[in-house]
Amino acid sequence: xxxxxxxxxxxxxxxxxxxxxxxxxxxxxxxxxxxxxxxxxxxxxxxxxxxxxxxxxxxxxxxxxxxxxxxxxxxxxxxxxxxxxxxxxxxxxxxxxxxxxxxxxxxxxxxxxxxxxxxxxxxxxxxxxxxxxxxxxxxxxxxxxxxxxxxxxxxxxxxxxxxxxxxxxxxxxxxxxxxxxxxxxxxxxxxxxxxxxxxxxxxxxxxxxxxxxxxxxxxxxxxxxxxxxxxxxxxxxxxxxxxxxxxxxxxxxxxxxxxxxxxxxxxxxxxxxxxxxxxxxxxxxxxxxxxxxxxxxxxxxxxxxxxxxxxxxxxxxxxxxxxxxxxxxxxxxxxxxxxxxxxxxxxxxxxxxxxxxxxxxxxxxxxxxxxxxxxxxxxxxxxxxxxxxxxxxxxxxxxxxxxxxxxxxxxxxxxxxxxxxxxxxxxx
Numbered sequence: 001x002x003x004x005x006x007x008x009x010x011x012x013x014x015x016x017x018x019x020x021x022x023x024x025x026x027x028x029x030x031x032x033x034x035x036x037x038x039x040x041x042x043x044x045x046x047x048x049x050x051x052x053x054x055x056x057x058x059x060x061x062x063x064x065x066x067x068x069x070x071x072x073x074x075x076x077x078x079x080x081x082x083x084x085x086x087x088x089x090x091x092x093x094x095x096x097x098x099x100x101x102x103x104x105x106x107x108x109x110x111x112x113x114x115x116x117x118x119x120x121x122x123x124x125x126x127x128x129x130x131x132x133x134x135x136x137x138x139x140x141x142x143x144x145x146x147x148x149x150x151x152x153x154x155x156x157x158x159x160x161x162x163x164x165x166x167x168x169x170x171x172x173x174x175x176x177x178x179x180x181x182x183x184x185x186x187x188x189x190x191x192x193x194x195x196x197x198x199x200x201x202x203x204x205x206x207x208x209x210x211x212x213x214x215x216x217x218x219x220x221x222x223x224x225x226x227x228x229x230x231x232x233x234x235x236x237x238x239x240x241x242x243x244x245x246x247x248x249x250x251x252x253x254x255x256x257x258x259x260x261x262x263x264x265x266x267x268x269x270x271x272x273x274x275x276x277x278x279x280x281x282x283x284x285x286x287x288x289x290x291x292x293x294x295x296x297x298x299x300x301x302x303x304x305x306x307x308x309x310x311x312x313x314x315x316x317x318x319x320x321x322x323x324x325x326x327x328x329x330x331x332x333x334x335x336x337x338x339x340x341x342x343x344x345x346x347x348x349x350x351x352x353x354x355x356x357x358x359x360x361x362x363x364x365x366x367x368x369x370x371x372x373x374x375x376x377x378x379x380x381x382x383x384x385x386x387x388x389x390x391x392x393x394x395x396x397x398x399x400x401x402x403x404x405x406x407x408x409x410x411x412x413x414x415x416x417x418x419x420x421x422x423x424x425x426x427x428x
């Protein structure tokens with residue numbers, strides 16, 4: 001059997017062992033909208049739980065539009081023009097519109113990346129800034145959350161007369177779903193707010209997982225934080241595996257996001273009867289697989305349906321390396337092993353950037369052997385990340401089927417589908 005795995009821009013073909021008992025899980029196919037711009041405008045003009053965007057906007061007001069960064073598949077160059085056009089049609093001047101790249105703790109984008117991300121026309125015409133979670137001058141105090149955690153947010157965003165959040169909704173490995181309040185926390189928050197929201201206890205919470213928002217302590221704190229900033233409008237998209245827009249959800253942040261999550265959940269949940277010996281996964285191709293840090297999401301999706309002692313084979317191009325920025329590589333090196341990582345980050349008072357990612361990776365590794373095929377990484381880098389390098393995946397799979405068993409599951413689009421065990425979900 002042959003299957004194409006999402007990898008980089010073009011994907012990669014894989015021939016599976018003839019003796020393998022293979023099940024392939026994909027998200028339900030949703031057709032792309034014929035008129036994307038028209039659909040975005042229609043959603044903005046007929047919003048969920050809100051007045052139309054043009055009715056909220058007035059001449060003389062300033063507007064901040066938050067957009068996702070280059071590690072996300074959001075088609076900003078298609079989403080932003082109709083959104084901005086509605087503001088300008090209502091009388092808001094171009095010089096009063098600021099586009100904020102919600103980086104969270106991610107690295108800054110280069111000028112070339114920003115132009116690619118937004119489209120040259122937008123990048124040249126409007127003020128663009130990149131959030132810096134450690135920039136004290138540009139963080140404004142919002143207050144304490146009900147959890148007791150301090151919350152600071154990007155000052156330009158907080159001081160804008162109109163606050164508009166954008167993004168796309170996909171399953172998320174500890175926040176339930178992307179989109180919605182994630183455009184504020186972590187995207188625009190101070191680093192201490194991100195660290196406390198993503199701490200060891202919350203990441204380990206059983207409800208902090210794919211497809212769960214209510215009862216998820218991470219998402220619930222994100223919701224509270226975002227609401228404190230009083231966002232005016234949300235524009236979120238759903239995408240298919242071709243990165244085509246399949247649906248648009250606009251309006252009041254919570255109402256629009258909830259409707260969007262229900263739509264995405266209906267297309268992305270996939271139940272199986274029992275766990276597999278081997279699970280082959282990806283991180284949905286570029287831009288989501290541009291570094292190993294991001295590819296932990298695909299690893300975690302696979303771990304949900306891999307048996308104890310089984311194997312996970314992850315395909316991720318990793319053109320941006322581990323990456324070099326952030327603390328992901330350092331924490332793995334200091335931990336030295338999955339067990340060492342978990343012991344280190346669970347210690348009282350420990351708090352560091354990217355600890356959430358190494359925690360989830362270590363949890364997956366305690367359950368199964370993890371192999372990584374990544375053209376952008378050397379074997380030494382993969383081993384340094386405590387993982388097993390793979391250069392000949394077909395040879396590896398033949399050996400794994402002999403050693404681990406014949407039950408093989410393939411997630412060609414990785415975390416675009418949420419796999420689960422039916423019996424554990426109360427299904428028969």
